[in-house]
Amino acid sequence: MAKIDGVCREVCDATEYVTIVTNGPEGPHLAGHWGSYMRIVEPGEVVVFPVGRFQRTEQNLRANGRIQLMVASRKVQGTRSPGQGCVIDGTGEIVAAGEHVDLVREKFPWARGALVVRVGSVSTQL
Numbered sequence: 001m002a003k004i005d006g007v008c009r010e011v012c013d014a015t016e017y018v019t020i021v022t023n024g025p026e027g028p029h030l031a032g033h034w035g036s037y038m039r040i041v042e043p044g045e046v047v048v049f050p051v052g053r054f055q056r057t058e059q060n061l062r063a064n065g066r067i068q069l070m071v072a073s074r075k076v077q078g079t080r081s082p083g084q085g086c087v088i089d090g091t092g093e094i095v096a097a098g099e100h101v102d103l104v105r106e107k108f109p110w111a112r113g114a115l116v117v118r119v120g121s122v123s124t125q126l
Contacts, residue, residue: 002119003044007076008086012040014073018049020115021068022060022092031057033115035071039103045119050104050111051094057115058094067092067117070125078126085125092117 004012015035022029031054039048047069051058061067072085093116095101100114 001045002090002121004040004047004086004088004119004122005044007084007124008071008088008122009040009044010076011071011073011084011086012038012047014075015071016073019070020049020057021070022057023064023066024056024060025063029056029060037108038071041100041103046100047088047090047117047119048100048104049115049117050108051113051115052110054094054115061092061094065091065093069117072125079124080126083126087123087125088117088119089122090118090120 018033018035020031033049069088074083076084078084094113096113100116104111104114
């Protein structure tokens with residue numbers, strides 16, 4: 001299992017918005033979430049989000065657990081200019097109970113569950 005650290009950790013900490021990509025019967029499905037809602041569970045191998053709706057994302061993950069997250073921030077220096085992005089590739093599921101749900105409900109009591117992403121690989125963009 002890969003870890004989110006270094007420049008990708010900086011990007012995750014600075015991002016305002018996260019794009020979530022799953023694959024369903026009609027092809028790729030994109031959803032979004034606020035970057036400030038993302039929790040990286042130490043040692044950086046799991047990412048957790050509160051879930052309100054996300055019905056299509058949940059259906060897709062039941063059939064195919066593969067998920068990608070795209071995070072980016074202009075606040076982090078890229079290789080040639082201001083701005084860096086990272087793609088987090090892994091497996092995901094939406095859970096309704098357990099430690100990850102407890103974690104997100106501490107700050108987001110409205111959450112019906114948690115999107116739990118187990119990091120498989122991390123790569124930089126830009």
